[in-house]
Amino acid sequence: MVKQTIDGIEYRLKVPRDLTFIRKYGTVFTVIDETGSGCICFGVGQNDQRFFIKIAGADTIEGEVSPEEAVLDLKRAVGLYTALTHPSLIRLVEHYPKDDLYVAVFEWVEGEGLFDHWNFEKYERLGIRSPNERFKALPAEKKIAAALDILSFFENVAAKGYRACDFYDGSLIYDFDRDRLMICDIDLFRPAPVINETGEDYWGTKRLKAPEEYQKGAVIDEATNVFTLGALFFDFFGKYTEDQIRLRYKENAFSPCRPEQWTLSGDVYRVLLKATMPDREKRYQSIREFAEDFRAAVH
Numbered sequence: 001m002v003k004q005t006i007d008g009i010e011y012r013l014k015v016p017r018d019l020t021f022i023r024k025y026g027t028v029f030t031v032i033d034e035t036g037s038g039c040i041c042f043g044v045g046q047n048d049q050r051f052f053i054k055i056a057g058a059d060t061i062e063g064e065v066s067p068e069e070a071v072l073d074l075k076r077a078v079g080l081y082t083a084l085t086h087p088s089l090i091r092l093v094e095h096y097p098k099d100d101l102y103v104a105v106f107e108w109v110e111g112e113g114l115f116d117h118w119n120f121e122k123y124e125r126l127g128i129r130s131p132n133e134r135f136k137a138l139p140a141e142k143k144i145a146a147a148l149d150i151l152s153f154f155e156n157v158a159a160k161g162y163r164a165c166d167f168y169d170g171s172l173i174y175d176f177d178r179d180r181l182m183i184c185d186i187d188l189f190r191p192a193p194v195i196n197e198t199g200e201d202y203w204g205t206k207r208l209k210a211p212e213e214y215q216k217g218a219v220i221d222e223a224t225n226v227f228t229l230g231a232l233f234f235d236f237f238g239k240y241t242e243d244q245i246r247l248r249y250k251e252n253a254f255s256p257c258r259p260e261q262w263t264l265s266g267d268v269y270r271v272l273l274k275a276t277m278p279d280r281e282k283r284y285q286s287i288r289e290f291a292e293d294f295r296a297a298v299h
Helices: 022-025 067-083 117-126 131-136 141-158 224-239 244-249 267-275 287-298
Strands: 003-008 007-012 027-032 039-046 047-058 092-098 101-107 172-175 180-185
Touching: 003 022, 007 027, 022 027, 022 039, 022 047, 027 172, 027 244, 047 067, 067 092, 092 287, 131 141, 131 224, 141 172, 141 180, 141 287, 224 267, 224 287, 267 287
Parallel strands: none
Antiparallel strands: 003 007, 027 039, 039 047, 047 101, 092 101, 172 180
């Protein structure tokens, strides 16, 4: 591992790389170098313009794919941000090759990631609440508004014939000053049809994955995405002990919170129970159907 700095900001790579070309966008003010995607990301700005720059092809310290695979993934991903444009999705400004790297430039979005694992130790050390904990402590109506924005985006995804993959709270940025949620990572979404070709190592967190996301050869469809949203919303509006969360990882299976740990109405609870049925045939079969029942229940 090597440590480098740019504009006084330190970042780490497995091997040195000259990334100073990003200075054409302004001064670097933050970096994320621990992503599993194999990309290193910078916040860069000048005057009133700020950008989020994602670079694939550098050998990152936590990359779960090779630099070459990261480049292919990012090249494929940039098309998604154009195809699935939505008010709640970050906006792609430009993208291009740079030697053996690939660069995607997005508009900067104010807010905090709801699963910024690279800061977990900092929160614990300083005794402060993480963005995820702060979000869960918000009044119900603010979290409902965020959930409805996510639902609207997923209706757009389904209508355009795509399927979500690896969508979780780490895909979300929340601006606590403006109460605005933005979706920041759809890099692994795919046009239908989608098949789980990797088995239990299919992308996604064990806290939210549907049973078919552990099964090699299984179809990943709208019912799968319904499960993901139902599980995510259980996390938004339910309470879990640390032991209950650990059990999800141990058993490779999501479980709903208990009724006494639920913070909204019984109607919403029942909608989410149907959304997260292990038997996919018993779930909502479309995002639209799920969205209609969820909106009716929360209102």
